Amino acid sequence: MTDRVDVELRLVDGTDGEPGAIVQLSVDGGPVTSAHLGDLGRTEDLTTVFDRGVGEIEREQAGERLYSALLGGELSARWAELRSGAAAGSPLRVRIEIDQPELRPLPWELLRHRNQWLWRRPELRWRRGCPDDPPSAEPRELGPLRVLVVVCSPPLPNDDRLLAEQELASISGALERSPGRTYLEVLDAPRDVTELGAHIKGLRPHIVHFIGHGMPRPGAGSPVLVLAAARDGSEEAELTAEGVTDLANIADWKPMLVVLNACHAGKADPADWIGGIAQAFLDADTRAVLSMQGDIASDAAVAFSTKFYEELGSSRSLDDAVAATRSHLAGLARNSGSWALPVLLTRCAPDQVLDIDCVLPPDSSLADIDQCKQYVELSRFVGRSGERREAWWTLDNPVLAQSGRERPVLLIGGHSQTNSDKTGKTWLTNWCLITWFLRGHHVVSVNLDTPLRSPTGAPDINPHARYKDWLSVLRLIRQEATSPEQLCRLPKTAFGTFDAVLNHLTGSATLPVGELEPAEDQWRPFDDEIGDPYDKRKEGIFEAFRDALSTATDGRPLVVALDHADSIMPGAFTDVLYKGLVRPIAYGHASPLRLIVVAPDPWLNGVLPGADSHMFGRVSVCDFDSAQFMRLARAYGRRLGVPPDERIDALLEQLGEAQGSYFGVEIFDDLTRVLPAWRNAKAQGAR
Numbered sequence: 001m002t003d004r005v006d007v008e009l010r011l012v013d014g015t016d017g018e019p020g021a022i023v024q025l026s027v028d029g030g031p032v033t034s035a036h037l038g039d040l041g042r043t044e045d046l047t048t049v050f051d052r053g054v055g056e057i058e059r060e061q062a063g064e065r066l067y068s069a070l071l072g073g074e075l076s077a078r079w080a081e082l083r084s085g086a087a088a089g090s091p092l093r094v095r096i097e098i099d100q101p102e103l104r105p106l107p108w109e110l111l112r113h114r115n116q117w118l119w120r121r122p123e124l125r126w127r128r129g130c131p132d133d134p135p136s137a138e139p140r141e142l143g144p145l146r147v148l149v150v151v152c153s154p155p156l157p158n159d160d161r162l163l164a165e166q167e168l169a170s171i172s173g174a175l176e177r178s179p180g181r182t183y184l185e186v187l188d189a190p191r192d193v194t195e196l197g198a199h200i201k202g203l204r205p206h207i208v209h210f211i212g213h214g215m216p217r218p219g220a221g222s223p224v225l226v227l228a229a230a231r232d233g234s235e236e237a238e239l240t241a242e243g244v245t246d247l248a249n250i251a252d253w254k255p256m257l258v259v260l261n262a263c264h265a266g267k268a269d270p271a272d273w274i275g276g277i278a279q280a281f282l283d284a285d286t287r288a289v290l291s292m293q294g295d296i297a298s299d300a301a302v303a304f305s306t307k308f309y310e311e312l313g314s315s316r317s318l319d320d321a322v323a324a325t326r327s328h329l330a331g332l333a334r335n336s337g338s339w340a341l342p343v344l345l346t347r348c349a350p351d352q353v354l355d356i357d358c359v360l361p362p363d364s365s366l367a368d369i370d371q372c373k374q375y376v377e378l379s380r381f382v383g384r385s386g387e388r389r390e391a392w393w394t395l396d397n398p399v400l401a402q403s404g405r406e407r408p409v410l411l412i413g414g415h416s417q418t419n420s421d422k423t424g425k426t427w428l429t430n431w432c433l434i435t436w437f438l439r440g441h442h443v444v445s446v447n448l449d450t451p452l453r454s455p456t457g458a459p460d461i462n463p464h465a466r467y468k469d470w471l472s473v474l475r476l477i478r479q480e481a482t483s484p485e486q487l488c489r490l491p492k493t494a495f496g497t498f499d500a501v502l503n504h505l506t507g508s509a510t511l512p513v514g515e516l517e518p519a520e521d522q523w524r525p526f527d528d529e530i531g532d533p534y535d536k537r538k539e540g541i542f543e544a545f546r547d548a549l550s551t552a553t554d555g556r557p558l559v560v561a562l563d564h565a566d567s568i569m570p571g572a573f574t575d576v577l578y579k580g581l582v583r584p585i586a587y588g589h590a591s592p593l594r595l596i597v598v599a600p601d602p603w604l605n606g607v608l609p610g611a612d613s614h615m616f617g618r619v620s621v622c623d624f625d626s627a628q629f630m631r632l633a634r635a636y637g638r639r640l641g642v643p644p645d646e647r648i649d650a651l652l653e654q655l656g657e658a659q660g661s662y663f664g665v666e667i668f669d670d671l672t673r674v675l676p677a678w679r680n681a682k683a684q685g686a687r
Helices: 055-070 076-084 156-177 192-201 241-251 278-283 298-313 318-330 366-371 373-380 383-396 425-437 469-483 493-506 539-550 570-586 601-607 610-615 628-638 646-658 668-673 676-686
Strands: 005-013 021-027 033-038 091-096 124-129 145-151 182-188 207-216 223-226 235-242 258-263 288-292 342-346 407-412 443-445 558-563 593-598 616-620
Touching: 021 646, 033 373, 124 318, 124 383, 145 192, 156 207, 156 278, 156 298, 156 628, 182 192, 182 383, 182 616, 192 235, 192 241, 207 298, 235 241, 241 278, 241 383, 241 558, 258 278, 258 298, 278 288, 278 342, 278 628, 318 342, 373 425, 373 628, 383 425, 383 539, 407 425, 407 570, 407 601, 407 668, 425 443, 425 558, 425 593, 425 616, 443 469, 469 493, 469 539, 469 558, 493 539, 539 570, 570 593, 570 601, 570 610, 628 646, 628 668, 628 676, 668 676
Parallel strands: 005 091, 091 124, 124 342, 145 182, 145 207, 207 258, 258 288, 407 593, 407 616, 443 558, 558 593
Antiparallel strands: 005 021, 021 033, 207 223, 223 235, 288 342
């Protein structure tokens, strides 16, 4: 048996001479074996097995009837032969395609034979859908995985609102605990399909996940997803199957995966291929849709999202992730058949749905990230989705064709409305660096508060000086760029020519003639007393420095982040560093070099000329809006691995009500020290 065996089960109409449905079985596109679909009995009974009050015995009986009709007749021997060669490590992958509208709503996920639920068997992988599209000829898109979570807000009981927020926190905790792999945005209660489409067009997400309620359209029975409750005299905002076409036209983008985690869907059938929202997304060229075929309780919906995104975050294929999620739901004390509710519809092979690539710089690996504390700690970086996207896309825009050219210099500033010492500028900078690293960029992080280490015998340079002059900044960049603690370490030989030029020009009034041999820095101070009023020595030093950085990565982008730039003497930055380093990079004279300057807003405002402001990208990080406190606190707890807890939630609610209009980023560290569950989880994660 080969590593992968694909089985197609197709239900088609019989011919005039053979009325009734026909089951066609084929393997890997080979010859078709056909048999009549067996007697299903009253199909109305099968469509009520997920209703409240229906027990496990009724679902077992329904599953046995479905199996007997589908595979229990003339195809039983062939099916048994195929199963005998399958194993957990090499599963049989089965796709069901159903032509008859009346058979599509049946709960095929309940197939049961000899006391086994077939959709939960480790040696079987099941899905519904049409024949697979051929693999795309387009190059794989670079990550991170972009996820848009749409939190719909029809009128909900308080418990359901809480569970919707917990589901959002669980998605964040599952996906964003691995820094740089995923970018998550949340859209709350879009006013209409136009607003939803505009947001999708701007982000171009790979996954769109809906948290909300599905319900039958009055008088029609076809499903409706309520996006937003009626407000200010307006009507409810709805997404219908017909509206999916409008959404696709507005967004001008096809998500790879749509997840419809709609609680309390009642008799609406999102899996229905005629009027259903799921099939409408599939018809709009979404590669796969994961929806619910019945009424899923809110707590089960939270458990579903938690496990599903944990599996996706572990790089599992889509059908593997769904299978693991089914097993997880089945193991819950109160599952009520919830494991069988998810319906996976596909139009391509499951391992090609989320075809996202990761390209690392040469001689790098994912394991390197775990050795850098500044990036490991990003698992606790919550919120800031707008700032993240703006900062990331300034230097490396994944949708460049739509938004205009990139800017090679990014300024990350910040100010606190509550006079906090920190606003999260460094968190944001490090998140951008790890994201660019996973997209193939060399990244160098320079903390300008770091002491400058000179070799023994070198002139005294006062390494602990509070403010650094321009030459100390260049030497510190060189020191950190070649440090073994960097995620991307540049070779010391990359600066050999620069060091030779530096040795010559720090003490000579004349420019070097010809190319100098590489050397080591003699650590002489720059002598401003020699030279003439039009001294070109500094210009020569900076040109050699830019060349060293620009040529060190064989044409790959190199991003250098200067954190705590306010540690630079203002005059040294404005008069020297800006002219010799920042401005040439901003105007594209040092490609592929890119630069981030990180400092408080007042400092940046004081040292940057307004005439060049159009050449920079700029992001400002402020305190959090207090309206986001509970959402961010729950997400932070999930990042630590702490599940929802009523006592913690009650305490956080009290604290949230006591906040003013804003709260500082340090509050989460403060809470970690006082909440035992958070403190213990952080301590365990730090080991």
